Amino acid sequence: MLRIGCHISSSGGYYAMAQRAEALEANTFAFFTRNPRGGSVKALDPEDIRAFSAEIQQKGIDRLVAHAPYTLNPCAEKENVLQFAEMAFSEDLARMEAASPGQYYNFHPGSHVGQGTEAGIDKIAGLLNRVLKPEQTTAVLLETMAGKGSEVGRRFEELRAIIDRVEDASLNAKIGVCMDTCHVWDAGYDIAGDLDGVLTEFDRVIGLDRLKAVHLNDSMNEKGAAKDRHAKIGEGKIGLEALVRVINHPILAKLPFILETPNDEAGYAEEIALLKSRYLG
Ligand code: FE
Ligand code: FE
Ligand code: ZN
Numbered sequence: 001m002l003r004i005g006c007h008i009s010s011s012g013g014y015y016a017m018a019q020r021a022e023a024l025e026a027n028t029f030a031f032f033t034r035n036p037r038g039g040s041v042k043a044l045d046p047e048d049i050r051a052f053s054a055e056i057q058q059k060g061i062d063r064l065v066a067h068a069p070y071t072l073n074p075c076a077e078k079e080n081v082l083q084f085a086e087m088a089f090s091e092d093l094a095r096m097e098a099a100s101p102g103q104y105y106n107f108h109p110g111s112h113v114g115q116g117t118e119a120g121i122d123k124i125a126g127l128l129n130r131v132l133k134p135e136q137t138t139a140v141l142l143e144t145m146a147g148k149g150s151e152v153g154r155r156f157e158e159l160r161a162i163i164d165r166v167e168d169a170s171l172n173a174k175i176g177v178c179m180d181t182c183h184v185w186d187a188g189y190d191i192a193g194d195l196d197g198v199l200t201e202f203d204r205v206i207g208l209d210r211l212k213a214v215h216l217n218d219s220m221n222e223k224g225a226a227k228d229r230h231a232k233i234g235e236g237k238i239g240l241e242a243l244v245r246v247i248n249h250p251i252l253a254k255l256p257f258i259l260e261t262p263n264d265e266a267g268y269a270e271e272i273a274l275l276k277s278r279y280l281g
Contacts, residue, residue, distance in 0.1 A: 018056050076111075143180055156201060186219055214255050214258070248279065
């Protein structure tokens with residue numbers, strides 16, 4: 001069974017998200033833990049959480065890939081931005097434990113804004129060392145980045161360095177990776193022409209056991225462009241056939257695939273149906 005879904009609006013609460021996912025025939029989904037551009041968050045409603053948990057269990061919706069807000073920069077230079085990142089990260093993790101235990105919390109390593117990649121990596125690892133808890137059931141997923149501006153995480157080596165600096169084994173075990181097909185392509189990895197080679201490189205540098213989820217996007221730009229402009233499936237430079245190879249690759253086929261393509265709900269439903277029709281597993 002292909003596990004596939006898309007970003008779902010979290011307005012209206014958790015149960016409403018489950019219903020929206022069902023309407024699109026999605027069996028996994030992503031959602032922002034708070035306004036992607038803003039900061040504050042509403043208290044959880046226990047009734048809503050109960051209804052949501054029962055619903056996703058009954059409908060087989062699983063391996064949710066929650067997304068941290070874009071304003072969360074774990075390697076910011078400014079002290080107040082760093083403080084927000086740490087506060088939001090640990091508050092989001094607590095909410096994940098309460099509302100959706102055992103799922104994924106995906107975040108961008110961040111932008112070092114001139115401090116340099118090394119300094120950025122140190123700050124990201126420092127934050128993880130402070131916010132991860134040995135008892136948490138949520139895995140946190142570093143996202144592979146396109147390398148736009150001063151983004152950390154364009155090279156697999158950068159993600160590896162972050163993971164290595166979380167030395168406590170019980171905390172280190174909570175860290176995984178979410179591979180974004182648009183981002184790795186924009187970063188210069190040839191997932192369209194040499195998917196096996198990219199996965200071999202991922203395994204050599206990070207280890208495939210860390211790979212927990214895939215953001216399935218086409219890209220508006222050429223390989224290595226470092227632009228990060230997502231395209232609809234089959235309408236970009238990666239192309240439909242290459243993305244069909246991604247969902248069917250034996251190493252990837254059991255992972256959750258999340259669409260982050262520029263679509264409305266009808267467009268997402270079409271892409272979900274198209275990819276299900278091309279899944280061989
Ligand atoms: Fe992302
Ligand atoms: Fe992504
Ligand atoms: Zn992106």
